[in-house]
Amino acid sequence: MRSYFAAAIFLAASIAAAPAVPVYIAGWRYAPAAVTAEKDGGAPAVTEADKPADTGRNAYTGTPYKVLDAASGEIYEVSERDYVIGAVCAEMPASFGVEALKAQAVAAHTYAERQRIRERSSPTDELRGADFSNDTGKYQGFFTREQAEKFFGESFGESYSKVCAAVDAVLPYLMTSSGEPIIAAFHSMSTGRTESAENAWGTAVDYLVPVDSSFDKSAPKYQEEQRFSRESLEYALNEAFPGIVLGEDTADWVKVLETSDSGTVLRAQAGDREVSGSELRKALTLRSPCFTVRCEGEGTVFTTRGYGHGVGMSQYGANSMAAEGKTWREILEHYYTGCEIVKN
DSSP: OOOHHHHHHHHHHHHTTSOOOOOBTTTTBOOOOOOOOOOOOOOOOOOGGGSOTTOSTTTOOOOOEEEEOTTTOOEEEEOHHHHHHHHHHHHSOTTSOHHHHHHHHHHHHHHHHHHHHHHHHSOOGGGTTOSEESOTTTSOOOOOHHHHHHHHGGGHHHHHHHHHHHHHHHTTEEEEETTEEOOOOEESBOSSBOBOHHHHHSOOOTTOOOOBOGGGGGSTTSEEEEEEOHHHHHHHHHHHSTTOOOOSOGGGTEEEEEEOTTOOEEEEEETTEEEOHHHHHHHHTOSOSOEEEEEETTEEEEEEESBSOOBSEEHHHHHHHHHTTOOHHHHHHHHSTTOEEEEO
16 A cells, blocks of 8 residues: 555555555454654644643653564564554644543554454464554554654654654553543544444444544545546446446446435445445445545546544544643543553
8 A cells, every 4th residue: 555664654645545444343453543744834833731730751661562564574573662653643633632642552552462462362474473563454554753854854853852752741540441441443534423323334342333533524534526427437337347237328337325313334235236436436446435426427526524433433523622622631531432551
């Protein structure tokens, strides 16, 4: 999907457009979030009041993570602090509110801990003893300090300091359910209501259920149109679904059959096939599995709402909650229903 480690900086903005990898709940791996790395503007200063007394740069080190460099095959160790900082830099704009960045840090850390536990109990051959790799097609995004410096450019000092302060304030904390780190799924923006894991990936998860996220409706590019010529749509459908039979009328090529209350297309007709909205999203590289379809002449227009799979925390929703004065705890408790926030 990309040329891995070094190229991640320059392609970060395009990661969000990539379809989510199917969730692997039983194996404790979830679909990577829709990444929304952006150049940030001015960031407000983070004061000492934002940091609890028992945290700080050296107060919590934890056990280093083992990261496989997908390009070189080398396995290297990254401290928990540096990994979480790098994940937040890659996964959320530094221009977002401090409390949203803290919420993202806890989600990223929880993801990493769950993945590490999974690998220790049921190793993945391709990881060769690592906890995860820097292949963002399979695992959450991560920037080294050097990559973050290139990505942020002139704003690096301000942006990186802001992210570091947010991470330091919450580094010891994880989200758990039944004593285990949760599947901390997150996405860029929902349709205005998040989606259930069951509708998105076919497996119900008690804490990944729909919640209100109406802030998202005012997010940038909440609703977008993607246009296909007859030829380009035919090519994409044939590539995704070999042997598909398409009729002469393009109006019959794709039809939405059923949607969830959150707007996700659950069932659709693609030629002579019945497919899911997620399958069509992947086939057509749509921003979201929440879409409508209309024909214009020989062309077809897909109108999407939201960005990403829609499960778990909405990043734009988190930022809006932060702007209204909500804390990182309140943000996480809203999006991950019934989970506990504990010190690791």
